Amino acid sequence: MKSRSPVPMGAPMRVDLLNCADEPIHIPGSIQPHGALIFFTAAGEVEGWTENAPAALAAHLELAKPFGELGLPAEVTELIQESLDSMSEGEAMPMVAAITVGDTEYDCVVHAHEGRVIAEFEAREVAADTVAQFAIKAHSSIDRLRRQKNVDALLDTAVRQVREFTGFDRVMAYRFRPDDSGDVVAEARRDDLVPYLGQRYPAGDIPPQARRLYVLNTLRMIADVTYHAVPLVGAPGAAPLDMSFALLRSVSPIHVEYLQNMGVGASMSVSIVINGRLWGLLACHHMGPKRVPYSIRMAADVLAQVIASTIQGLESREEAELVERAAKVRTSLVESLLLEEDPLEALIEHADGMLVAARAQAMIATQFDRVVCRGIDQGSGEAIVATLPDNVHELLVRQCSADWPEEAREGLGKWSGMLGLPYDPPSKGWCLLLRHEQIEEVAWGGKPDKSGQIGPMGERLTPRGSFDAWHETVRGCAHEWEDGVLIHARMTLGELARVSNARRAQTEATRAQLLAMLGHDLRDPLHSINMAGIVLEKTDSASKGGTLGRRIQSSSNRMQRMIGQVLDMSRIDRGMGLGVALERVDLAALVEDMVEEARLAYPTIVYELKIDGPAVVMADSGRLGQVLSNLLSNARHHGEPNQPIEILLRRDDGRAEVCIANAGAPIPHEIESGLFNPFKRSSLNNPRNRTGMGLGLYIAQQIVREHQGEIAYRHQAGAGGQGTSAVIFTVQLPLAAQD
Known part of the structure; x- marks a missing residue:
């Protein structure tokens, strides 16, 4: 077995922007040339190495040879043995030792991954005492970071400190958005470099598999973007070496070209990971080749962990304050709902607190087709309510205009974001929290698109070549609903639903x-x-x-x-219906009877009846008489004194239409929206109808609906703005088929 010759491991695939998202960047089959690598089986036998390893390490490497027989420095064999001994489920944490081979100083880093032990030898150009001085600087930087009171100050301090102890020409702090695009929120740079502060970079700049590696291996360095990769050789048939945690791993040619297009000669990235998510990134650029010793990079990595911990603490405090404030609003709202007869009044009473807790700018509350608004005009509020779906029991989240029904988008005005809380679906009870459109002027770091051109790897799609700020105005979206706000909204919805169910x-x-x-x-x-x-x-x-x-x-x-x-x-x-029994009814005769009955009961009132012709409908004459009696009664109670009540029966396009009109001013808008609701406040204790409970129109509407008809209200102004205006209720019913 020892006589077998090693073979190349993993030929790099041809990559462009069409397939870079599928590039297996964790198994490139090569390393950067400023070091060497050997990897071993779980039994401690050589399984492969980089082509430069025998010469760089002065070692005679053979497949299946035990690591102790390679003649490596004692510090290295100790690390390999410790890695083998501490391996658990194929993994072991990295361990480091400083060694010298010939005239070259190395940082030897050994770790285990997927049952293999990987030993990397990274050549170091800086003396050990100089590295120690850098480490002292890094320690003082950590202390400064911990004293920062907000995220912006923290990141601004971080980029300045990292640049100071690493010597990079530019250090930037990225903060990623939920869509994975990233903003440069802090920058320390050489004075002659073009600033990137405030620019945004699209999510496509970091493909998903690269984002995964940024989370797994939080520090990555490219010492010279013009390097020529050193390939791996290994046992025939051996699985590719997973280098997710390797220091020297070769990088994607697409990424190399991207950096070259930016004019970068060397780079280092340090991930800011919070709760397993890539929150941000410290990106370090140098205009020429640059190596940063392993221990200094580790100091930067520790710095990033301190940043992540501090950010998490700051965000946790902010979230705790939000939760406390929201809980107070929620408790007070529930108490009011239990005491207040009208839920809409309770919701509007607590609107200010709810808006602050949700960081919203307007609120709409609706139930039984009645709509009340805070921070938005009545017409816009009703238009938004009209977009709500039926039978929804969970939080309805809308972020951008594209989330709204297409037919409603033009009428949204400045409103784009909505949290809909359906607290009482049977009565169409909703509480809506709104955010207005956030018009944003985005300075992209170059136009975020792909271009077809001749690149270093031939004709293909290549990364953009310009990184000058490319400005774009982004419209149609509100500021994204924060996780804490969504949690609070769901909790509020649960409380509202429980109160509504209890009241019901x-x-x-x-x-x-x-x-x-x-x-x-x-x-x-x-x-x-x-x-x-x-x-x-x-x-x-x-x-x-x-x-x-x-x-x-x-x-x-x-x-x-x-x-x-x-x-x-x-x-x-109860959904039982009114049990109408349909038969052929002469509607003209029924209307005449109802008007005559009203004339006999109220001889002082003038009823003007006009019937254009016969009209036969399929109806329950008793129930339909109930509708007509109610409308005549309303006209009598609410019409202006000494003015006639007009009744018109006509046929129109296959339907019979009965119009009952009385002189009067238009019904106020806030009452009109709930005109057909039961127990309306406008009906209770009405001095012109003291015994009314507001049930008449509610029942009339149901009767008409069970006849497959429609009932509606409208107001008609006097001709030319003069004369008496009229309140008109119209009942439309389908005509019966002729015998």
């Missing part, structure tokens, strides 16, 4: 008791009272007893109607 359960229990009382305990005595009123009226019609009898009948009939409305509402709310 309480209402259902109360309603069940009320309906039982209405249906049994009150109807029978009311019937008896009504009969007594009839008897009293007939027995003494000429005296005060007759008047009293009529009053008793009127009051008991009114109570009977109220009871009937409540029972109807209960059937509607």
Whole structure:
């Protein structure tokens, strides 16, 4: 077996921007030339090496030869043995020793990965005492970083300190966005270099597999971008060597070309990893070749860990403050909801606190088609409510205009971001938190696109060649909803839903008791009272007893109607419907009967009836009469005194249309939005309709819907701005098919 000859390991694939995302950069099959590498099996036998290793290390390397027989310095054999002894599940942490081979000083770093021991020998140009001085500087830098009170100051200090003890021409701090693009948020540079501070670099500059390696191996150095890679040789048939944690690993030719296009001669990157995520990056550039000793790089790596820890602490404190503030708002809101009769009033009362906790600029609360707004005009609020889907029970998140229904985008105005909390889906209860569009002027680090041209590897797609700031105005998106805000919103939604369910359960229990009382305990005595009123009226019609009898009948009939409305509402709310029995009905005759009945009951009111012709519909005459009676009653109660009530029946495009109009001002906008809701505040305790509960239009709408028809309100101004304006309710029903 020892007589076998090693063979090249891993031929580099042809790479351009079309396939760079698939490039296996962790198994390049080569290293950078300022060092050498040997790797061993888990049994400690040689499995392969770099072509330059025998000469650089003055070692006679053979496949399957035990590491102890290679004649390597004692410090190296000790590290290999320790790595083998400490290997767990094929892994062992890196260990380092300074050695000298001939006239060359090396930093020897040994680690284990996937069951192999990898020994790297990186040539060092700087003397050990100089390295020690750098280490002292790095230690003082760490102390300075820990004293910073915010992220911006922390990163600004970091780039200056790293440049000071490493000597790079430029050190930049990137902060990555959720879309993986990165902003240069801090920079220390040589005075003659073009600044990159404030520029953004697209996510494609760091492909996914490179991003993964930045998390696994937090420090990476390219000593000379013009290097010629040294290939690996190894046992025939051996698996490619995974160099994810190697120091000398060769880099992608695409990345090398990218750096060359920037005019960079050497680079070092130090990852800032928080909770397993690549939060940011310290990118160091030198305009010519540059080697930074291993121990100094490790100091920079420790610095990055201190940065990550400090950032995590700062963000945690900020998040804790947000959580505390949000919890107070949530607790206060829930208390109000439990006490306040109207949920919308409670939500608007706490709007300011909710907006601060969510970092939003406007809030909309809606239920039963009623809409109330804070920080946004009523018309825009209603337009946004119209975009909400039905039967949603989870948080609805919209970030950009593209997240909204296409037909609604033009009418959004400045609003792009929305958190929708569907706290009571059965009643279409929503609480909406809005963020306005964040118009952003982005200075890209070069135009973020691909270009086809002749590059060092032939004709192909290559990285962009210009890194001058390329400005773009980004529109249509709000500032992204933070994780803490989303968590708070979900918790608030849960609390709102629990309160709504509790209120609904309480209402259902109360309603069940009320309906039982209405249906049994009150109807029978009311019937008896009504009969007594009839008897009293007939027995003494000429005296005060007759008047009293009529009053008793009127009051008991009114109570009977109220009871009937409540029972109807209960059937509607339970999804039972009103049980209409459809038959052919002469709508003209029904309208005439209802108007005549109103004339007899209220002889002082003028009813102007106009019927354009016969109209036969499929209807339940009793229920349809209930609708007409309600609309006539509304016109009587809310119309201007001494003005006629107009009733028009006509046919239009296969439908029959009944219009009932009374003179009056338009219904206020805030009332109009909830006109067909039950128990409207505008109806309760209305001096012109003291016994109204706001159920009439609610029930009328359901009756019309069960007839496959429509009921609607509109206001008509007087001709030319003069004369009497009219409030008009219209009922449309499909005409019955002819026999």
